[in-house]
Amino acid sequence: MKVVVMGAGVIGVTTAYYLAKGGAEVTVLDRQIGPGLETSYANAGELSYGMTSPWAAPGVPKKALKWLFMKRRPLFIWPLISPTMWVWGAQMLRNCDETRYRVNKSRMVRISNYSRDLLPDLIAETGISYDGRSQGTLQLFRTEKQLKGSKADQEVLAEFDSPFEVLDRDGCIAAEPALARVRDKFVGGLRLTADRTGDCRLFTQGLADRCAEVGVEFQYGQSIRAITVENGRVAGIDTEIAGRFEGDAYVCALGTYGPRLLNPIGIRLPIYPVKGYSVTLPVLDDERAPQSTIMDETHKVAITRLGDRIRVAGTAEIAGYSNRLGPHATDTVRYVVNDLFPGGGDLGRAEGWTGLRPMTPDGTPVLGKSPFDNLFLNTGHGTLGWTMACGSGRAVADMVLGQTPEISMEDLGPERYA
Incomplete structure (x- = not known):
């Protein structure tokens, strides 16, 4: 199976790692000259499993007014x-409000706890160093x-x-x-x-190196112009320099820039x-x-x-x-x-x-299938991309490969905003 991953931040690279581990032929596209050079570059360095919570919480509007x-x-x-x-x-x-906060937190904790459990195995498998x-x-x-x-x-x-x-x-x-x-x-x-704790950029760069060693192709300096849809499926990813990249499946891990490419094909995410x-x-x-x-x-x-x-x-x-x-x-x-x-x-x-x-307004990332059966989403992690990277990368990779994820994907996809 050929898979094209859009984005070489910590989310895109961990997704590529698990896809390659599952036997996929993977190409990663990114506009930067290397991996982990945008939001993953100099974040807080926290793997915040205990602090996994949505920003939208009871009392926050009042606090926000005070903060201003x-x-x-x-x-x-x-x-x-x-x-x-x-x-x-x-x-x-x-x-x-209290009800939505608890629902949203439970979704987020599901992902971050899974990520917490996966990280030691990934480090043992790859041997990467990240402070x-x-x-x-x-x-x-x-x-x-x-x-x-x-x-x-x-x-x-x-x-x-x-x-x-x-x-x-x-x-x-x-x-x-x-x-x-x-x-x-x-x-x-x-x-x-x-x-x-750990340096997200060092982790992303080290993992990208391991991915390249097992055959993942990284195409840097490739600004994506459009996601092309034909006959109800994604037909390719059009870039400004190298033209079109085609695969059997596609993963959007572009963070804040995802909506700019998804909106034109009818996928509107509140990111x-x-x-x-x-x-x-x-x-x-x-x-x-x-x-x-x-x-x-x-x-x-x-x-x-x-x-x-x-x-x-x-x-x-x-x-x-x-x-x-x-x-x-x-x-x-x-x-x-x-x-x-x-x-x-x-x-x-x-x-x-x-x-x-x-x-996202509810704090939960958007993971899983899109309305197009060969396009998958792994985006909208807010401040917790580093924390949730392994869990969301593994779960989405399993879905792309036709396997059942080890955690429930209920209410994690774009359908919750329909």
Whole structure:
């Protein structure tokens, strides 16, 4: 079977890996010069199995209004003249009730737990290195109100069998010793013990190399012009340089750019780009640096240790498809890492980055068959593409190969938006 995968980010490459492992002849198309160079390039580095939750949750609209007036706010909304943006926002608001939240979370956890179980086997099979660690995520609370409010999160974590620890100030310092220097800035934390960390770009590049070794063909620098449909099936993928690529089946793993190709063939998915920022800085002093991931609950900023580097990521900016990195865009993430880990990293050598997260209004990615029987979807993972990559890649690959996925695919496909 010949399969064409659109997209060489972490989602496309993991899908290609499982397809090739299942015996398919795979071609991967991407407009960039290599794998993992867009949203996978410099994300937070978290494998957030315990923090797998939709952004649309009870209480979020009220919090969002408060965030808009913070000095170092985690959310920016630029009111564009865009019906797509406003419709997507309205759909997200509709998902901010308790019933929908629990349904959406259960769908997401199904994928992320499967991904968590698959990753060790993939690493053992491929031997790739990606600055991985298995020391959990510490959600850090600066106020007693945040700590008390985490009780609802604890109940949900227990319901979905996600292991956790509730820590006081000393417990947080035991998990992250460098926090002893700023112990007056927080009151406690929630440690998610099953979470991992790692560099998504290194993982994607390493896995692409292994894929190439077993015969996967990567066609870089290929901007896709259109998905061509003939007689009710996809007939090929037309690119601007190399012309048409044909296969027996096709997988769309283009993240935020998927709708631009899917809309013309009648597949309308509510995926909208939510911009995020990060900085990556070298470690100056290991004793002052983080050892795993710390999530600052106040500013919604993640600080992650990646080998001899620190990755600091955060901010949600709703501004269309803008990839502009303004002069003050990373001020918040820089402030947070210096506030919690002063002297741990060299901010003078920090490299800034911005990327577009492909967000659905219910938080759940869109996986599985499309209305065309030879076109499959693996997109819309939002901030959790790295977390869900193995699970969604394996499940979609199984469907393409005519096999039954090991997890239920109910309500994960585009039909839920019909």
